[in-house]
Amino acid sequence: MSYPIHNKLVIGIASSALFDLSASHKVYEESGEEEYRKYQEANIGTILGKGVAFPFIRRFLNINKHFPGQMPVEVVLLSRNSPETGLRVMKSIAHYGLDISRAAFVTGKSPYTYLPAFNTSLFLSANAADVRSALANNYPAGLVLPSLIEDDEDDMELRVAFDFDGVIADDESETVYKRNNDVLEFHAHETARVAIPHRPGPLADLFRKLHVMQRYESALLRRDPGYKRVLSIAIVTARSAPSHERVVTTLKDWGVSANETFFLGGMDKARVLSILKPHIFFDDQLSHLKSEGGTIPMVHVPFGVANPTQPADS
Helix, strand or coil: CCCCHHHCEEEEECHHHHEECHHHHHHHHHHCHHHHHHHHHHCCCCCCEECCCHHHHHHHHHHHHHCCCCCCEEEEEEECCCCCCCHHHHHHHHHCCCCCCCEEECCCCCHHHHCHHHCEEEEEECCHHHHHHHHHCCCCEEEECCCCCCCCCCCCCEEEEECCECCCECCHHHHHHHHHCCHHHHHHHHHHCCCCCCCECCCHHHHHHHHHHHHHHHHHHHHCCCCCCCEEEEEEECCCCCCHHHHHHHHHHHCCCCCEEEECCCCCCHHHHHHHCCCEEEECCHHHCCCHHHCCCEEECCCCCCCCCCCCCC
């Protein structure tokens, strides 16, 4: 049975984020498109290794198992491959038992233009140009950064962590801080506007829809007190008091909340992330996207004042 995609929380993912395509990419870079095609056809039966976003996607799809009546989430493959070279990716998806049936193969072009067709609330890719192009056209996107893959098969809880400014919210306040790198000026701005909610940032829709999934879980928990939640949402921000209050104001106005919220006052975020162990962390500043041992899956959202405009092919 086909469920209307416009009623779902949809993530679009490039094969470069879902699987380890380092060997394939090396062939493409060194030998060109035709040799890449031959390489993929010769290795069509060789299953691709897990990519950085794999543990996140596997747990995200698991949400449907708890709500078979709604089937509220979906993942769509959005690939620069042709259908022929993409067969290896689809076979790898089937091998791992990932419930991904919709795909777009655009043969060398950027797939970001098709994001609205699939009602996507997030596009994940390891291609920086594709991510920047998507954001420049007001589509939600994130660049998956290289990291070690840790995927505990017995741990099915999905932990998602977000920075606030430039990710969930717009970059208004970050712009104030960046003007003079003045924390006191930033706090004064936020205190004066404490009752004014922020405008949505690039991943606001994703955050809101994940909160809807949590409401589904709350309803299920009321019917079944033994139910164990599978989704946990955290906000990890460099803000501290008194600027924390506008974050609370914004979330309350939007009718959403997080399970855990950390106001770190500029403290190294890795200290919290190493304990939280999210399956994905979104931040707009590369300087925040570091973890000890490189074991936290990090996603850069190159949006706003923290990310000066660069050419799409940079």
